[in-house]
Amino acid sequence: MTTTDISNTDAPAARGGSAAPVPSSRRGSAGRRTGSLRGGAAPYAFIAPFYVLYVLFMIIPILAALVLSLTEWVGLGMPRFIGLSNYANLATDSSFATALANSLVYTLVAVIIVVPCALLIAQGLNAKGLRMRDLFRVAFFVPMVLSPIVIALIYSLIFDRDYGLLNASLDALFGLPHVDWLGDPTLAKGAIGFVLLWRTVGYLTIFFLAALQNVPAEQYEAAALDGAGRVRTFLAVTVPGIKPISAFVIVTSFIGAAQLFDEPYLLTKGGPGEATISVAMFIYRAAFERQQFGYAAAAGVVLFIIVFAVSQGLNRLLGIGRDS
């Protein structure tokens, strides 16, 4: 399409309107320039910043990561093209398999434990007649505001085997022997799952609370008139009423947990051994501790594909973006 074509389509006649004849002197080059700016480059000029930024900061990094994943690069000098070798190595790397399995555990904790807990807390905070409601809200939300480094410091003090608050309490109350919370592979995963729960549940609670407050009161009154109990009311009124928010919370929780880095990195350094390493930590380690940038990029691409595929599945399952 040429500039002239666009200016013609913009002409009143072309739009089906009746137009007064235009003097030939005004259909000269000046008129053509005005038409060109309005109908040709102008719209593109207005939207160009978005596309330039989109290409610069979204498309190019993604393409660079994809290209990098096909190379061997130590971070300096020229990358060496090695085809799909990084992906083949990932397929047989026991460390990556461990990281994937751990990330799966963290996502299950986030979706199966954290989300329901957040909903229950929100339900509690939404109860009529609750005193000090704002204090509870702040208390639940504060962990999300705290720096992960502070959280890791606090919990390393709590979970420490020899002098930790948890073991000291268990010893004092029940005479239990000291447990190596961060040194045992299974318990360490549990400890990280607990910290994940502690940190994120308050944040998600805020979403649920907002959703609960938007459920029409008439529906609860109708349910009460029908003689529905608390559980029945929750399942028949509350859950459908907050479905859009629930879907959003579940998908974002999944994505956040799949990319979990702070807790295992700060609390256990991925240990003991590799018992708590996540995929995000695997990527960081490959790039910034081992100078294997191509390998790290390949792991990042795999993580992206998994997160994208599962998120799409969850979107369909939860009906996100569909009209009810």
Place this chain on the structure above:
Amino acid sequence: MAAGTALTGALSACGSGDTTEITSGTVALDFWTHDDGYIKFFEGAVPVAEKGSPFDYDLRVTKIAAADLVTKLIAQAVAGTGTPDVAGLEIGAFSRMLRGEIAPELLVDLTHDVEPFTDDLISARLTPFSKDGALYALDSDTPVTVLYHRADEFERLGIDADFGTWEDFADVGRTLAEKKGLSLGAFAVNDPGGTVQCFHIHLLQRGGDLFDADGAPTLQSPEAEETLAFLVDGVQSGFLTTVADMYGPSIQSGLKAGKILAVNMPSWYSSYGIQPNVPEQSGKWRVAALPVFAGGGHRTGVGGGTGFAALTDKPATAAARNLVVKGYLDPDQQIARYKDLGYLPTLRSVYDAPELLTLESEYFGGQKLFETFRDIVDDVPDVHQSADISIMNTVLSGHVLRAFKGTVSPAQALADATEDFRGQAKG
């Protein structure tokens, strides 16, 4: 690949500055280190470096965590600007510089600078910072391992710090653990690097190493198996206690409570582990040479180190090189480094300096520590570096812990670690 290359090229092109070499006059030298001690040391070394040289130094210091220092250094190199002129590279982080051509591209080869000192320099401290015969950094220390021990408790319990062999040490330790609940050593278990270091310092003393000269893993050796078996026995019988790491509250509580009566750690641990954690126990600690392994090996192990390097192809490269070489190879500076920072000299002749031999340590009850260090320094083992030490730390720490729990035998743990290492080192 084209996109990646283009990206790298574009980044590199951004920072081209003036590359004219500075041959004299005032030099603003960007200096990166992870340790306050080195800042003071190099500030003190400036007059020495200026003497007989055409340079007047203006040090511009940046303090940055050891691992981040290398990350930032490489990132700035890719950007083509903002690299330092002198960088202190902690030995664990330096291994990353060995990957590909990073070290040759970024660091000055100091091989010719140390040639006049060849006979005097402790060669074991050159290998960790060398690659393909080129030396890229000068080590700040000869970090020999020794037995720190509570002399007052040893005396009370009737224990002689001269154990003879590790096997004798284990016999005493088992009894002590069983009857008194006390330990004669500690082993870090929550920090992969710390776990491997605890194993490595014993392994080096036994005559083994994690890698050979070509960087291949050497875990499946009789020395490694014997060393791990000894440590597993120690942990399981209690004469070695496990702690989160060798620096934090975990070991501090053990030391303060008098539950840990000895530790086998490098010479710098006095300044970074013992004294900061238990300052109130001043006068009660002593340093002794380690027991030896009956099966052979060395009188000491070695652990840690920091190499100082000059960055290549920069205007101030010659000045940086001069500062590093004079600061680190001047005998008086080596004496000053020990006095100020506790880092042992890398020049053998300095171990005979009366100034050090007569030096008494107040914290260690007036002991002349240098007599012990001089006795063992000639038997300090070589350490072979590998770009894959990070992978080794990860896989080996996990399998060592499995051996401690009794899940697998020491031999199996080392075989599994070797297999895992080879699997991961492909990436």
